[in-house]
Amino acid sequence: MKKRPTDTPIDTSTEEKIKSAARTIFTQKGYAATRTRDIAEEAGINLALLNYYFRSKEKLFDIIMLESMQDFIHSITGVFNDETTSLKEKIQNMVNHYLDMLTNQPNLPLFVLSELRDNPGDLISKLHLKENLVQSHFLKQIQQAIQEGRIPPIHPLHFIMNLMGMIVFPFVASPILKSIGELDQSAFLELMQQRKKYIPIWIEAMMKVK
């Protein structure tokens, strides 16, 4: 089960070319707005070949979708379950990790969240969220800190929401943020880099509130 970065398609097999193209188009436009013809063109192959390899648009989509979500979740579980790092270090690692990831794949969260809107039950269950997040070392550390009175006794999900919101939201809302801030792409990315430094500090300040 080796993992290959999506930006370096070493595997030039037809199957992988199609998957790579599908990932690009699906992520940009979503399932319904994507035409299999566009995927075929992007992959530089014929439409019939797509069905030869993947049987149907929907089956191809399911594969891409599952992999995308695993990218999103899996990539962080290492950070979350590293028993050698403190809560503070985990937050810094998570911020760095996600901000780099989203810089490379800015469309990923909106894609995943949009497609999740309807079919919540089925797909989510395949991600093993329970083991990877609910029972993570990260969450245990939060709960312990609450018990010891080092952070206020609120639902840990608030911290997750704040952290993820501050990291992910700017990418999800980038068109409107660029517009109101009158930023071009590089200025936007510069702000995102700044956030690597700021977000951990902000989170820490929030956690000290009583």
Add this chain to the structure above:
Amino acid sequence: MKKRPTDTPIDTSTEEKIKSAARTIFTQKGYAATRTRDIAEEAGINLALLNYYFRSKEKLFDIIMLESMQDFIHSITGVFNDETTSLKEKIQNMVNHYLDMLTNQPNLPLFVLSELRDNPGDLISKLHLKENLVQSHFLKQIQQAIQEGRIPPIHPLHFIMNLMGMIVFPFVASPILKSIGELDQSAFLELMQQRKKYIPIWIEAMMKVK
């Protein structure tokens, strides 16, 4: 206290019935996945009538989309440009306002942000973001506070991103959050109500960081 878009609207004209139905379906499923037949059925009218009033699916969508975005932006401009309130009060008002709005229309942000992904230029320009946000009293107060050294000298957009991220993100990611937190709908809404109290405090704590 849930608002139901399908309730009989005050304006019972056919045109308004179609628009109301369109708002519901488009917001749930997005443009591409929506079928005009579904809108007609939801509106309790015939498919042909939809084209009689709005010429095409796309023209109908453009109207709904513009109104949705205006809902989202316009509703806040009153708060942002109230010259009688302090920065702190504006933040509290904004949090209350948006959390109530999103509780009633939880699908709105994902809809708007998804559909904005591709056509950024055109639609955004119609919202008068410049007058309503860029030149708002809210932003002026932030800039003044920075000059007076009361908050750190960072790009004001960081505060906007943090504030909006903390407010909006939980609704955008609600399926996954409910799953990892093992929350049902009412428990989720309970958390959202708690955030009315917490977010202003958190933001204030963040702003004091140097």
Add this chain to the structure above:
DNA sequence: GTCTATATACGGATAGAC
């Protein structure tokens, strides 16, 4: 204004040659 019936286009999928 509102309906039924239909034209037209588009997109997913397959047949069959190579």
Add this chain to the structure above:
DNA sequence: GTCTATCCGTATATAGAC
């Protein structure tokens, strides 16, 4: 495995009766 040509369901849009 890969292509060209084509089928066929589905969805938008219109024609025309009432």
